[in-house]
Every structure is written in C-alpha cells, then in structure tokens.
Amino acid sequence: MIDVTGKWALITGASRGVGYQTTLFMAKQGCNLILHSRNLDHTQTVLEEVLALGVEAYCVQAELSNVEEVSAMLDDIEARGTQVDILFNNAAVQIAYRREYWKTPVEDFDGSFRINFISPVMICNRLIPQMIERGFGRVINTTSGIKNEPEQAGYAASKAALDKFTKDLASRLEGTNVVISLNDPGWCRTDLGGQQAPNDVASVIPGIAVGAFVDDKKSGRYFPAQSFAGMSLKDAVAKAEAMEAVAYMI
Template identity: 75%
Template structure:
C-alpha cells in the first residue's frame, strides 16, 4: 500500500523512546522521511540507523522544550536545512510527579508542564502550519491524555487540557483545507512516562497513534484514541478514522 506519507517529511518530538520511537519506526515503514527530536542528539542515534534501514532519509535535532529559545533554534535549523515539514507529531511530554498531597502541588509543576506540554507544541504549530497552508498540504497530530479526575496529576492534566483547547480552536480555521489538525491519545502504556504497571504495551499504539497522518478527507478537530485502532491494518484504521466526527463543545 502506497500512502500519502510516502516521500514526505515528518517531525516527531520526543522520538527517542516510547510512543515517539514507535511512531518513527512505523512512519519509516510507510516511506516517510523523518526528523527525530530529543533533548540530546545522542538519544536518537540508534533509532536513526534503524529507520534509515527502511530506505528513508532521516536526521536528528535537539531542544529542551521548556526553553523557548531552544525550540526556536530547532525550528531555525530545520528551515536552514531546507526541509519542508509535511507532517508533525507533537508527541513529547513530561509528567513531573504524582502528588498525593495535591493541595500543595508546587507551582513549578504547572509552569514546567505548560512550557513543555502546551507552549512548545503551540509554538511549533504556529511556525509550521502556515507553511503547510502555503504549500497546500499538512498533517498535524497533537498528543493529549485521557487522564481525568486525578488532581494528583493536575499539572500534567491541565497542560494537556490547554493543548486540547488550542488544537480544537485552531482546527476550526483549517476546515476544508488539505492541512488537518487532530488529537491523539496513546492510552496508558508501559513507557517511562506511563510506568511499568500500565495495562497496554507500547506497541499497541500502532497504527492508531499515526492514523491522523494518513487521513485524506480534509477534516480537523477530531480525537483518535490509539487503543481503538489496535489490531487493525493501516487501511482499516484510515477507513475507521474517516467515519469519526469532531466532538463539538458542549458548554
């Protein structure tokens, strides 16, 4: 199966491990060229070799996402290389701590969570989506979380809620274009972030975590729960995703 991602360039933040690494390997198998982000170039060196074996082009970039200057420098580097980013996976996130004494959650939890989980993805979207619109093609997938009713993780959860709001509002301006912006949730997986007791293997995110890169119906603002697509072929996942509607605001 030849997909619309073949020959395109995808930027994956937080690509060095977990869901990001699974996404990178899957996209490479579909013929997609990759820009792998991590906090240090050494972290994606082995993954570069693995995906290069799939016959695609790949290089790595680094940035501490809580530092806006490093985010901007990373985007400047990609631009200086002449790479046109067609697909964006805002995957990277941090979950700082589980605060059982949640009424005393440190302010730093909120500050760091918002910088990494919301502000950095928003900055990347605002830099890359206008260029996608100019070229007439783009796919953006922002990774959210299904965590709810857990004030123990309020910094993380609130930052993801902000990303949800940003995504759905911006998506309203992309309807009818061939640039789509949607949300995905990998589910609770056994990763460094999810911990060893999570019910889902990280491999279960495929193909659902990436299905937003392959839809071709010019619709945005939808939510794709990766676990819903587990066990499907990519073709089946695309067909299922294109039947889904965006959830309207109910307030």
C-alpha cells in the same frame, strides 16, 4: 488514504516510547523523518534504524522547556530547507504524582505547560502556515485521557490546554488540505506511563499515526489509539474518517 512516501515528518520525543514506535512505523511507510530529542545522542540508534529502512532522516535537539531552544530547532530545520509535511507533537512530561494535591507546587504547572503546551504551540505556529501555503499538512497533537485526578493537576491541565488550542485552530483550517487531530495513546508501559500500565507501547500502532493518513480534510477529531490496536492501516484510516469532531471529549 494519504501516501506518505517521500514526505517529511517531524516527531518530537522520537528516541523512546510512543515516539519511537511512531518513528519506526512512519519509516516503514516510506516517510522521511526529522527525529527530535533533548540530546542528539539519544536519537543516534533510532536514526540508524530508520536509515536502514531506506528513508532519509536526520536528528535535531531541543529542551522543550526552553523556548529559545525550540525556536533554534525550528530555525535549524528551516535552514536545511526541509518542508515539514507531517508533525507529531508527541514529547511530554508527567512531573509528579501529588497525593497532597492541595500542596501542588507552582513549578509543576510551569514545567508541564512549557513542555506539553507551549512548545507544541510554538511548533504548530511555525509550521502550519507553511503547510497551508503549500497545500498539504497533517498535525497530530498527543493528548491524555487522564481525568478526575488532581494528583496530576499540572500534567492534566497542560493537556487540556493543548486540547483547546487544537480544537480552536481546527476551525481555521476548514477548506484547506491541512488536518489537525488529537491522539491519545492510552495508558502504556513507557518511562512516562510506568510499568504498571495495562497496554504495551506497541499497541499504539496504527492508532497513534492514523491522523497522518486521513484524506477527508476534516480537522479537530480525537483518535483514541487503543481503539485502533491490531487493525491494518487501511482499516484504521477508514474508521478514523468515519469519526466526527466533537466540541469536548467525553
């Protein structure tokens, strides 16, 4: 199991929901953190919490629908000299539930793809080559198990694109110590998931973070976080490393 003490992780959408849970968990493991949100004010409270846990941390901001802001955020991290070891592409948007799905506006797809697909790809493409050069990296892209719901076509399609990107990229990471994984938090009671969701957001731990700790150099796996709920980190890692990558999620 990887020891993340002193390593640096970038977590997008760190101010609330799954990102917030991931932030606290990683800080408790001794991991230093770069906390992303749309506005620096949104992460001020969580920054104070993680600093109190004895790790180093700072905040960055970017509206993920704006590629210029994403690029500027990455420039900021680079200018600070931070070597990002672990990446959690967590932030996402679920724009609308369209009962008249034949009338889904193009804007649903445009907004979903910008935030849920294009920005994670930009971040991966900037950070992963540096990870390969240094000989270590863990990337966890957050996907969704939503299927057979054309009412959420924009969101679902953007996550499917991220799945495809992740699986294809995994084939190029063989033989490196950079591991890329997909993670599905499940339907949780968050601002995105709504209060009718069956799972408490805390149930994503340790499953949402397990991809940061696997140590077998196998990329392209899909980790459904709810199947790890309530497990110790050690047991979760053992379970994750026993899982195989498959071409398509079922």
